[in-house]
């Protein structure tokens with residue numbers, strides 16, 4: 001028997017670096033996918049056509065040399081902890097239309113996809129939250145990336161044409177309709193981000209320190225309180241804390257603006273989020289800032305900002321009309337300035353991981 005599953009990538013409209021601080025995020029799944037084909041077998045084996053690599057493996061705590069293989073193995077290894085019966089071996093073929101390492105959660109897409117697929121094939125009684133939590137645990141503990149819950153929740157729980165407001169403090173979530181929402185275009189800076197590398201974890205530690213010094217959850221803090229603690233926090237920790245407190249509020253303001261269909265306001269909040277990620281959280285790069293600045297001057301653009309962990313990756317562009325022609329020009333200037341070829345494509349908000357039938 002062969003089973004095919006489709007697992008999306010995600011964008012995040014607003015709420016960056018808030019999830020691991022018990023804050024709000026507003027992601028959505030996009031119509032770029034990881035496709036997983038499962039075939040029953042007498043051993044575990046996986047092949048990725050994107051990387052042109054194959055591996056045979058057993059389900060144990062031992063790490064493989066190839067990072068991608070650890071995503072596959074780690075997902076299954078952690079799933080076994082929550083399942084009473086042994087998991088039958090499969091041959092798993094991976095291919096994707098989702099760019100890898102572009103800040104669109106290709107790793108969560110793969111891990112959630114694998115756990116969801118096995119839970120369906122084996123008729124395990126796991127709901128979508130559970131699937132996301134297991135994938136999150138596996139990415140933290142097996143792969144060693146200390147990410148928050150946003151990506152796994154988005155990939156697992158998303159619905160077509162909706163954003164998901166996630167309260168990362170307790171995992172509560174609600175759907176926010178994106179009916180009538182303007183166009184969304186993704187610009188891939190082609191600057192590879194590497195979450196496992198230092199920057200992300202340093203920011204996490206700085207935030208934890210702020211919360212510890214102030215003695216409160218970020219959600220209970222006001223900007224005035226953070227301002228009053230500037231000296232004892234020290235400049236860097238103060239800046240990180242201010243970003244988190246203001247970004248949480250921006251997520252709530254964005255929800256109101258979406259409900260009012262006030263796209264100018266949504267764009268304004270998106271721009272403010274970028275400014276804060278650049279100046280306070282300091283996770284943007286020269287390449288990303290060049291692109292965001294240029295895009296934000298376009299007449300038909302409501303707002304653009306970096307998405308995801310930062311240090312490269314992608315930009316979300318919210319616009320009234322098609323931005324393709326302008327992006328073509330910006331792309332040429334970007335190439336002249338940095339010698340890098342950026343990519344861009346429109347996206348639609350899609351549904352979470354699911355089984356599909358090939359026609």
Ligand code: GLA
Nearest residue numbers: 016017147148149150308309
């Ligand atoms: C990465 C992580 C998420 C989140 C974002 C920043 O995408 O995987 O959990 O922390 O960075 O908002």
